[in-house]
Amino acid sequence: MAPYESESAGRRKATRYVVPVAVVGVAAATIGLVPALADSGNPDLPKISAQQLIEKIAKSDVQQMSGTVKISTDLGLPSLGGMAGGFTPGAGGSSDGKAGSSADPQSKLTELATGTHTLRIAADGSDRHKLSVLDSAAEYSVIHNGDEVWAYDSASNEAYHAKDAAAAGDRAAKHPKGETPKGVPATPKELADEVLKASGKTTSISVEGTSQVAGRDAYKLLVKPKQAGSTVGGITISVDAKTGVPLKFTLTPAGGGKAVVDAGFTKVDFSKPAASTFDFTPPKGAKVTEGDDLKARDKSHAPKEMPKDMPKDMPKELRDAQGGGMKDLKVIGEGWTSIAELKLPGGQGLPTGGSASGDVPPEAQKFMDALGDHVTGKFGSGTVFSTRLVNALVTDDGKVYAGAVTKDALVKAANAAQ
Amino acid sequence: MSQAEATAAGTTATAASDASPVRKRIWTLGLFRSELVTTFRRWRTIALLAVLAGVPILVGIAVKIETSGGSPAAGGGGGGPAFIAQITNNGLFLVFTSLAATLPFFLPMAVGVIAGDAIAGEANAGTLRYLLVAPAGRTRLLLTKYATTMTFCLVATLVVAVTALATGALLFPLGDLVTISGTRIGFGEGLVRALLIALVVAASLVGIAALGLFVSTLTNSGIAAMATTVGLLITVQILDQIPQLHAIQPYLFSHHWLSFADLMREPVYWDDLLKNLGLQGLYAAVFGSAAWARFTAKDITA
Incomplete structure (x- = not known):
């Protein structure tokens, strides 16, 4: 200037x-x-008891709906993408999935266990469903139409096909309905179903005000563990006041902070979805894997999704896993504070500070120590690996105690088991 | 390059913008048209467009050679740019793949060159003061420059899309296509979606065009303005890849670029598309007005 x-x-x-x-x-x-x-502005709705609200959910008979669901999962695992598969006893779920078909529903739905995902669901009657996972510039869809089940991965242009819905039912077809394939929670409804199943003497259920979800008035159902020692702080389910359809599911840890699982509709529509939504013919040139091929392969990898499940699923899942080859599994306690006890193959514990074995380089030793906390007790000594929800204690004599409980509860369980 | 001259130019411009009757009469598209012709006649512009046209041809030929043995594209692993796996079955997908391949870098780089050159290039060549001597006004000149840059965004995108369509039609079969949601749409609707996608891609470049124009008003060196704009583009693209910066990433102009693919879902998923367009509009408003503030208050010495 x-x-x-x-x-x-x-x-x-x-x-x-x-x-x-x-x-x-x-x-x-x-x-x-x-x-x-x-x-702002929680809607004014008539007062309702928890019992009535649960009945409302149970009575809910919504056959036709479509909507967008957002799921955020933060288990506190290191966010290394597909690494979560490597944590599992099935071993190499992530690397394995590539060997088969990327359109295999099971390997794909595993990815939902970490991070934030956007899903679209559509349902028309009991035999037409569609579930899509929206990826960047790609989409993964599971389509159930009559007795045909298709899964299509647009990124790799691969399709998975199962002819008989009954055979495929436990895998993909019923997914939008409530019985999840191997417990990966996808829609608010099935998450809520799981919670209600688990409720009993161990749980308190109450109605905690109202909220707006996806532009609809909803009641908030609060589910809290009564037992001490659980890492679950509470579960909030928002239930649509008109239809009784659960619209939002939030699981907060006892330690406070961000929700571990937060799944809710961002858009929902109770009108009939377009019929073309459920039509699928594989595009020319798409690689189609028939369901039977996959089943044979999957048998050997049955337990691969176990640890990423909801805590209340743990005992059930672990029991499932038993069939998959882990014979030394026991479940201690019940309800929210169930702890799974199993033996590591070979009976060898992880090398910890207490039992520094000569063949472990000091760097690796440090790494292990950084991952877990060293604890001692009547049972001996071991290492506790923590996530925001699930803690696991690996003792030096090769036993593993895991559950959605605090570190102290794990040590207590280990002591008691001694 | 005297101060008096600059002041004179400034006065002329102010006088022109104040005298509204005069301004109304000359508020025609003449200036815009001549700008457009000048820009698109430059060898630099033609070379940029030729490079952009080359990308779909290269991708098409590469996919053709790669798949001539019958193996699927991208090894079935879903690697490479979006939609590449479907090209062999439907040439229309080459349009989407080419746009997905050029949008992260080639297209914005070309826009950055044109936008960065808009004001600084004139200043560099010593022609800016002559443009301002004409009773056009600085605001109007700036608007014209911005309109020219945006026209280039559209033309560049269409060049990629049309070349891709032509290459795809030549090398691969055309026909009904399957959306990424797995539903089937006719070829006609596919073409409509391709056009929509091209428009969205062009609109995605509005943000960097405004940014480039602002940078261009800051300096008198065309090269410096282009380099800064392209440098900013690369920086932003890198920042967008660092997971620890997820808090600021939704506000980076390139963050929602690939959302154009949502137009290939059935039904179309609008959330990210609208976020992208809103963000581009915001960038255009902020940097457009910043460019206006800078340019109308600037001493023109060259």
Whole structure:
């Protein structure tokens, strides 16, 4: 700027920059305020008891619906993408999946266990369902239409086909209905079903006000463990006031912080979905894997999804896993605080600070120590590996105690088992 | 390059924008048309468009050679740019693949070159003050430059799309296509979606065009403005890849670029598409007005 220019001209020039700054300000205010405004105002609904609300859910007979579901899962595992598969006794679920077909429903749905995903579901009657997982520039769909079950992975242009819905039922077909394939929770409804099944003496259930989910008025059902020692803080299920369909499911850990699982509709529509939604013919050139091929392969890898499940599924899942080759499995306790006890193959514990074996390089030793906490007790010593929900104690003599319980509860269980 | 000259130019411009009757009369598309012709006659522009047209041809030939033995594209593993696995079955997918391949870098780079050159290039060549001597006004010149840049966005995208369609039609069969949701749509609707996607891709470039124009008003060196714009593009693309920065990533102009693929879902998933368009509009408003603030207050010395 020229030194002899008048000061007022300079100021006038400077004021022009107010415009872009104002635009930024307005945008920031909009981004900050709009969700807050949209969130405000819990709807006024007639009071209802927990019993009535559960009945409402049970009575709910919605046959036709479609919508978008957002699922966020934060188990506190290191976010290494497909690594979660490597944690499992089935070993190499992730690397294995590639060897078969990427359209195999089971290997695909495993991915839902970590991170945030957007799903679309559509249902028309009891025999037409569709579930799609929206990826970046790709989509994975499971389509059930009559006695045909298709799964299609658009990224690799591969399809999976099963002819008989009864045979495929436990895998993909019934997925949008409630019986999950191997316990991967996908829709709010089936998550809620699981919770209600697990309720009993161990659980308190109450109605905690109302909220708005996907633009619909909903009751909030709060499910809390009564037992001490559970890492589950509470589960909130938002139930649509009109139809009784669960719209949102949130699982918060006892330790506080972000929800471990947060699944809810962002859009829901109870009208009949277009018939073409459920039509599928594999595109020309798509690689189609028939269901029977996969089944044979899957038998040997049955337990591969176990540890990523909901805590209340744990005992059930572990029992499933028993059939898959782990004979030394026991379940201690009941309800929320069930702890699974199993023996590591070979009877060898993980090398820990306490039992530094000579063949472990010091770096690896440090790495193991960083991953888990060293604990000692009547049972001897071991290492506790923690996630936000599930803790596992690996003792030096090769036993594993795992459950959705606190570290102390694990040590107590290990002591008692001694 | 005297100060008096600059002041004179500034006064002329101010006078022109204040005298509204005069301004109304000359508020025609003449300036825009001449800008357009100048821009698209430049060898630089033609070379950029030729490079862009080359991408779909290369992708098409590569896929053709790769799959001539009967093996599926991308090894069945889902690697490579989006939609590449479907090209062999339907040439129309080459349009989507080419746009997905060029959108992250080639297209915005070309736009960055044109936008960065818009004002700084004129200043560099010493032609900016002559443009301003004409009673057009700085605001109008800036708008014209921005409109020209946006036209280039559209033309560049269409060049990629049309070349891809032609290559796809030559090398691969055409016909009904399967959306990524697994439903089937006719070829006509496929073409409509391809056009929509091209428009969305062109609109995705609006943000970087405004950014480039703003950078262009900051300097008198065309090369510096182009390099800065392209540098910003690369920086933003890298920032968008760092997981620890997920808090700011939704606000990076390139974050929702690939959402154009949502137009291939059935039903179309609008959330990210609208987010992308809103974000581009925001960038255009912020950097467009910043460019206006800078350019109308700037001393033009070249």
